Amino acid sequence: MFHFLIPMNKQNETIENVLHDIYNLILTKGTREWEREQLIIAKDALAQEINVQSELSKLEAKLRPLALRNNLTPDVMDFYLKITGNTVDVQQEAYTRDNDNFAYQERAVFAGGCFWCMVEPFETQAGIVSVLSGYTGGKIEHPTYDQVSSGLSGHVEAVEIIFDQRIISYRDLVELYWQITDPTDAFGQFQDRGNHYHPIIFVQDHQQRQIAEQSKAELAFNYSQPIVTEIRQAETFWPAENYHQAFYKKQPKRYKAIKRARQQLLFYQTIKRKLHG
Template sequence: MVLKKATFAGGCFWCMVSPFDEQPGIHKVVSGYTGGHTDNPTYEEVCTNTTGHLEAVQITYDPDVFLYEKLLDLYWSQIDPTDPGGQFHDRGESYQTAIFYHDVEQKKLAEDSKVKLDKSGKFNKPVCTDIRPASVFFEAEAYHQDYYRKNPLHYKMYRKGSGREDFLNSHRR
């Protein structure tokens, strides 16, 4: 079995773990920071929007069980891909959306899926999620890992209060 990595920024990383976690073929989902210029950033540093990093999740998966295309579909269904300023009530660079590709095939599939979504008519604004080459991924602090499991009540309140839950419910396919 050859495992691969997929890296997605979708706003607050707390909300990006649970949709991927426990899917068949998903071996690990880690919250962290990527895309910036600061080594080993802390959450507090990333929140200043001076590191260039985005909050992201890195998924280790078995492509024979869970195709990258399915990961992309699941990713797109968790975000507002038309918002360049962040996600929902979370604003700023660190909350922007991006797909970080790990190889040429992922790049092509991500670009194709973005074009398809943009042409679908699902949104009344253009899809603006960046597609970038993967760079160093820095694992977030331990208290951020599996947050939805460790703090289920706070997680549910945050997801609802941030506007994410209502947006996703109103845009279900």
């Protein structure tokens, strides 16, 4: 259980101070929309003078996954550290104690066209802890969807996958990645065109690089065209806006239409490749 820096025995003063911080974060332009939604929920509860510690515990639990990955926006991270009274490293130790599976979890990042179509294939596999849509590979900090889709930020749309190594391996994920992308298309993926849809495997360490490069070399025997999917060292992963997360669940009809078109193009290219040897 984490401990607050703020004096919980001064209930009225505590509510006033916390609400002040939360209001400022809600109004701050740089606050990510998903973060703002969580802050508004906490604000509304605290405004009704509900137990401060209980509400902050709920807020901390929601912010924790991104805090542990250092992916909260700067001001929200400062607030997170303030209400916990600890560094992220200490929080990660606490999180590890609360989660027996943490030591078996590994991270993978793949870019393969629109991230709307990259979540479901991975998230529905056994052993997947979470799949987050986001941006990586560019030079702008805290990029927005508009900046990335303009093609000028240098980022690509990607998914960050946390998985349990005991159930599914990194090699399994790489093999699935090849099945849902076109490794010969350097200018996008299927109906998604532009540099921000470029296919890239972002590796976390030497072991992942070895697995990805070996798998890529083996894949080349199945294609007459060059494999253009890049293998690059992982960079900062910036979570996308909340409306992009779990898109296939939020917009099932729209997602199915996009997925169907993607699968048809993938099937067509598979048949074409077989016919032309």
